[in-house]
Amino acid sequence: MIGCVLSAARKKTSFQKKNKGRLMKIPVIDLGECIDCEACIELCPTVFRKNEAGYIETIELGEYPKQELDEIIMNCPGQCITWEEI
Numbered sequence: 001m002i003g004c005v006l007s008a009a010r011k012k013t014s015f016q017k018k019n020k021g022r023l024m025k026i027p028v029i030d031l032g033e034c035i036d037c038e039a040c041i042e043l044c045p046t047v048f049r050k051n052e053a054g055y056i057e058t059i060e061l062g063e064y065p066k067q068e069l070d071e072i073i074m075n076c077p078g079q080c081i082t083w084e085e086i
Contacts, residue, residue: 025083027058027069033080040081043072 027047029040034056040048041056047064051057073081 028084030080033078035078037077
């Protein structure tokens with residue numbers, strides 16, 4: 001769990017640097033709740049991918065397709081995707 005927290009902290013810093021400190025929302029996956037169904041990857045491969053360790057992760061983008069992601073969040077079987085403001 002500590003690794004997930006550190007990874008999220010590093011990701012936040014990276015996003016903030018890219019967006020010059022302005023607040024934005026990013027999709028976040030709770031790996032403890034994820035059932036690894038890969039529906040998010042199938043429906044939105046520009047936002048989600050499997051990393052080298054085999055976990056689903058969010059791809060760093062300057063902006064995310066809100067309407068498309070809201071639909072994925074509502075229909076995620078594991079209910080593990082949320083928006084996080086950074």
